[in-house]
Amino acid sequence: MRAQPTYRHEVLAVVLRVRAGHLEVLLWRRARDPFAGRWVLPGGDLGPDERLGASLARHLAEKVDVREIAHLEQLETRSDPDRDPRYRVLATAYLGLVPSDVEPAVPPDTAWQGVERLPEPGFDHGSIIDSARARLRAKLSYTTIGFALAPAQFTIAELREVYVAALGHQVSATNLQRVLLRRGAIEQTPARLASSASGGRPAAVYRFRGRQLEVTDAFPAFRPRGAHHH
Amino acid sequence: MRAQPTYRHEVLAVVLRVRAGHLEVLLWRRARDPFAGRWVLPGGDLGPDERLGASLARHLAEKVDVREIAHLEQLETRSDPDRDPRYRVLATAYLGLVPSDVEPAVPPDTAWQGVERLPEPGFDHGSIIDSARARLRAKLSYTTIGFALAPAQFTIAELREVYVAALGHQVSATNLQRVLLRRGAIEQTPARLASSASGGRPAAVYRFRGRQLEVTDAFPAFRPRGAHHH
DNA sequence: GCAAAAGTGTTACAATTACACCCATGC
DNA sequence: GCATGGGTGTAATTGTAACACTTTTGC
Numbered sequence: 001m002r003a004q005p006t007y008r009h010e011v012l013a014v015v016l017r018v019r020a021g022h023l024e025v026l027l028w029r030r031a032r033d034p035f036a037g038r039w040v041l042p043g044g045d046l047g048p049d050e051r052l053g054a055s056l057a058r059h060l061a062e063k064v065d066v067r068e069i070a071h072l073e074q075l076e077t078r079s080d081p082d083r084d085p086r087y088r089v090l091a092t093a094y095l096g097l098v099p100s101d102v103e104p105a106v107p108p109d110t111a112w113q114g115v116e117r118l119p120e121p122g123f124d125h126g127s128i129i130d131s132a133r134a135r136l137r138a139k140l141s142y143t144t145i146g147f148a149l150a151p152a153q154f155t156i157a158e159l160r161e162v163y164v165a166a167l168g169h170q171v172s173a174t175n176l177q178r179v180l181l182r183r184g185a186i187e188q189t190p191a192r193l194a195s196s197a198s199g200g201r202p203a204a205v206y207r208f209r210g211r212q213l214e215v216t217d218a219f220p221a222f223r224p225r226g227a228h229h230h
Numbered sequence: 231m232r233a234q235p236t237y238r239h240e241v242l243a244v245v246l247r248v249r250a251g252h253l254e255v256l257l258w259r260r261a262r263d264p265f266a267g268r269w270v271l272p273g274g275d276l277g278p279d280e281r282l283g284a285s286l287a288r289h290l291a292e293k294v295d296v297r298e299i300a301h302l303e304q305l306e307t308r309s310d311p312d313r314d315p316r317y318r319v320l321a322t323a324y325l326g327l328v329p330s331d332v333e334p335a336v337p338p339d340t341a342w343q344g345v346e347r348l349p350e351p352g353f354d355h356g357s358i359i360d361s362a363r364a365r366l367r368a369k370l371s372y373t374t375i376g377f378a379l380a381p382a383q384f385t386i387a388e389l390r391e392v393y394v395a396a397l398g399h400q401v402s403a404t405n406l407q408r409v410l411l412r413r414g415a416i417e418q419t420p421a422r423l424a425s426s427a428s429g430g431r432p433a434a435v436y437r438f439r440g441r442q443l444e445v446t447d448a449f450p451a452f453r454p455r456g457a458h459h460h
Numbered sequence: 461g462c463a464a465a466a467g468t469g470t471t472a473c474a475a476t477t478a479c480a481c482c483c484a485t486g487c
Numbered sequence: 488g489c490a491t492g493g494g495t496g497t498a499a500t501t502g503t504a505a506c507a508c509t510t511t512t513g514c
Contacts, residue, residue, distance in 0.1 A: 004238050004275050005238075005275070005276070005277065005278050006236035006237050006238050006239075007236050007237060007238075007239050007276065008234050008235075008236050008237075009236075009237050009239070009320060045234050045235070046235070046237065046309070047235065048235050048318075049311045049318070050309075050311070051309045051310060051311070052307065052309040052320075053309075074306055074307065076304055077282065077304065077307045077322050079276070079280075079281045079282040079283075079322075080281060081279045081280070081281070088278075088279070090239060090282075090320075092307050092309075137449065138448070138449070140452070141448075141449045141451045141452060141453075142451070155493085156493080156494085157492080157493080163452060167449070167452060169453070169454065170454055171452045171454075172454070172477075172478080173493085173494090174477090174478085174479090174493095174494075174495085175452065175476070175477060175478085176452060177494080178476085178495095179451050179452065179475085179476075182475085182476095194485090195484075195485050195486070195491085195492075195493090196485095196486090196491085196492080197486075197487095198486075198487090198490085198491060198492080199484090199485055199486040199487070199489095199490065199491045199492075200484080200485060200486080200490085200491040200492030200493065201483060201484040201485055201491080201492055201493040201494075202484070202485065202492090202493080203492080203493060203494090204493080204494080217451065218368070218371075219367065219368070219371045219397070220371055220372060220447060220502095220503095221371045221372070221409055221447065221502090221503075222370070222371060222393060222397060222401045222405070222406060222409065222503095223371075223399070223503095223504095224399065224400055224401075224402070224504075224505095225473090225474095225503095225504065225505085385466085386466075386467080387465080387466075402504070402505080403466085403467090404466095404467075404468085404504085404505085404506085405503065405504060405505085407467080408468095408503085409502085409503075412502085424512090425464085425465070425466090425511075425512045425513070426464085426465080426512095426513085428463080428464060428465080428513070428514090429462095429463065429464050429465075429511090429512055429513035429514065430463085430464040430465030430466070430511080430512060430513075431464080431465055431466045431467075431510060431511040431512055432465090432466080432511070432512065433465075433466055433467090434466080434467080451475090451476080452476095453476095453477095454477080454478095455477065455478085455500085455501095
């Protein structure tokens with residue numbers, strides 16, 4: 001039996017957050033060729049006896065405080081032999097989400113970049129970011145994944161801003177509140193926010209009821225009534 | 231710069247079909263240890279300069295006629311260092327679907343096994359099969375993925391049997407027909423089926439309008455009316 | 461005619477969107 | 488008081504489920 005070929009394997013993180021109404025991705029500026037000066041996803045090589053998720057946490061720890069990542073899930077594995085011009089390396093990408101109320105300190109070569117009008121990233125990282133955005137948009141609709149982007153406490157107006165930025169289309173504050181309340185995803189807290197200098201009714205403060213991803217709207221079609229879970 | 235570690239990498243296929251009202255998975259009986267005599271997923275090692283998808287097609291070709299696989303998508307990559315007791319090997323799993331009207335010839339060590347009461351497979355393949363079933367169930371609800379399980383032409387009763395087997399719960403033929411017609415997923419053909427010996431109205435024959443996966447029900451919530459795409 | 465199987469009409473129901481209106485605050 | 492922003496009431500709309508009824512066949 002002849003020896004089997006082996007391959008380098010790297011992990012990449014698409015870490016997203018919403019800031020000032022814009023969806024941003026954590027990128028890192030490459031110092032050397034190939035793609036010197038271009039922005040790329042943080043990550044690094046898989047270590048011996050290391051799982052992919054653990055490896056990602058280890059590499060991300062050099063860039064951000066990993067405890068601030070509220071949700072992490074595997075996206076996909078890229079295998080194009082030419083995806084890195086230097087050598088063959090497989091890459092498994094993850095999607096990570098950071099709440100908008102934490103401000104992770106990042107090293108000088110690292111920055112949050114708005115995903116709209118992003119300068120073309122190096123390697124195949126641009127299309128990986130596209131995959132991550134598509135996954136996020138889909139999951140916002142039928143899971144409680146919003147908890148990972150929203151601050152711990154928020155008004156409906158603030159939450160709306162997060163959803164608008166992540167979904168890329170307008171969302172009505174009224175309907176957002178009612179859908180998430182009916183599904184049991186968020187709840188009102190006793191707190192009230194002071195109204196702004198320009199007046200207006202003080203906003204109620206809400207929070208997500210869980211810090212775990214939950215599927216609230218599975219199998220929308222073909223489901224007999226008895227199978228409901230509300 | 232020290233040499234980076236490299237890893238074996240294998241591809242695995244969860245190929246599913248519906249037969250006589252049961253969801254079945256294509257499995258292969260291991261001849262040698264570890265897990266001798268246990269059923270495992272077909273697949274094999276990734277080759278040099280080979281993409282994951284191409285590698286999967288190559289390995290599957292030893293088991294089935296690959297042209298009969300109507301849909302193939304990447305599922306996830308497993309990285310537990312102990313998932314194979316012999317050595318460390320990463321595995322990328324794919325989901326494949328075979329229409330119920332093709333009868334692929336399979337080698338003697340390979341068989342279609344009902345996913346209910348499946349004898350515990352070797353390695354971590356049992357949990358990979360679970361992932362594949364979950365993915366299939368979800369996508370049946372909001373995409374046209376049914377085309378990959380259904381025969382080229384079918385009656386609504388036949389299509390219903392496919393959906394019941396894949397979803398694992400009852401589906402009404404009436405509602406299935408209307409939902410898929412309204413979404414433009416299926417269409418009626420001029421053909422009629424002769425009624426059975428026991429009589430009854432002859433069934434109309436339908437077919438899926440496309441052979442590609444299409445998302446028919448994206449973003450169920452938070453979507454303003456203008457954003458519809460029907 | 462009668463049983464069987466397929467398909468349609470219709471009603472009921474649930475989820476969501478849209479929008480008018482009311483509420484609570486600062487100035 | 489009135490502008491401002493937050494929240495609720497409610498109607499309109501859509502999509503789906505349920506089920507009775509009609510259609511079309513074999514015997």
